[in-house]
Amino acid sequence: MNTPRKHAIRPATLEAIVEAAVRVLNANAGATMSEIAVQAGVGRATLHRHFRTRDDLVSAIGIRCVEEMNAAVRAQATAGQPAVDRLRSMFRAVIPLGDRYSFLGTDYTDDPKVREGYRTQLHWAEALVEDLKDQGDVARDVPSPWVVAQIDQLVWTAWNAIAEGYLSVNEATDLAVRTLTEGLR
């Protein structure tokens, strides 16, 4: 029987836990189960019922975040477009998830699924950079890891700008593309 009869989780409870965990762990990687429980508005025991150990919870959050990112990218991945447009689409999709993203950097999990998802993103980015170079949007003499790192950082910078309220999503997206290709001059 695949359906557990006891302690199935209520959707609302799961939602509350996951959202709180993302938020709290993002603010403080060393956050405690109690803090997460309080922020989620559930009992600490409920956390342990559905995520037996703290590591289980962190892993689950990691998997969820990385899958969200990949899903967002995949949803925007239209093959025919020019590379710059795909870059813009990618930024557009990923920037609003900046908070989920930063979690992955800080609280790195050793979970193989997270690692795999991360590798998927990396390959995606590398392929995109290659296309950008092919189309002359990025100079050939710039090392690809530098470009990938720059894209990564721009997502974070853009999300921050939005969070701090001085740019809209669209403005931040455009500025990210512009910063990468043309620079700020």
Next chain:
Amino acid sequence: MNTPRKHAIRPATLEAIVEAAVRVLNANAGATMSEIAVQAGVGRATLHRHFRTRDDLVSAIGIRCVEEMNAAVRAQATAGQPAVDRLRSMFRAVIPLGDRYSFLGTDYTDDPKVREGYRTQLHWAEALVEDLKDQGDVARDVPSPWVVAQIDQLVWTAWNAIAEGYLSVNEATDLAVRTLTEGLR
């Protein structure tokens, strides 16, 4: 009497502790006093002798790092030069300290001295950005916080590139300036 008679610290011991703490805390913000002691090659008790609590140690490291950064910037700050050259000098001085720098982001201390040092850096960067705009190296329509964030991120990216061995300090510095002003096209 300002000179403590008992438990003055030996320069070599202090050096070992500080270096180990920077290294270890950078790799893992939640590192334990034991880990730091082991890495420093000193007894755990010695750590507590000179830094009564863990917070004291973290604060001290934070202060030291931020002061190192400010000193490096100050040493390079020649007033007469064009803004771009000052940007390059700043990168040149700060990039090799990337590991000290990243510590400040992760393991944020509430210590007022750290905050103050951080603010100093921020003002410095803001003034530089203003000059860059005046001289046409950065477009006026780009929000200054974006530029400052970009500079910050570039320091980290450049340090990473050096740490991973695919760029030299000079190459990374040049590429950082180029990325900021001209972009990667």
Next chain:
DNA sequence: CAAATATGAGACACTAATGTCTCATTTACC
């Protein structure tokens, strides 16, 4: 409404880290 079950609250044992202390040993300095 009634039965089933997910949740909340709290008690509990266990572990890991912190911070204090003592004492023997090593190091620096005169």
Next chain:
DNA sequence: GGTAAATGAGACATTAGTGTCTCATATTTG
């Protein structure tokens, strides 16, 4: 070389977090 002080090693109490369990309550489902 001798003295004073810094260090290392380890014992110790204390604290904070984890993970388990139980039982009463709230919620869903039929």
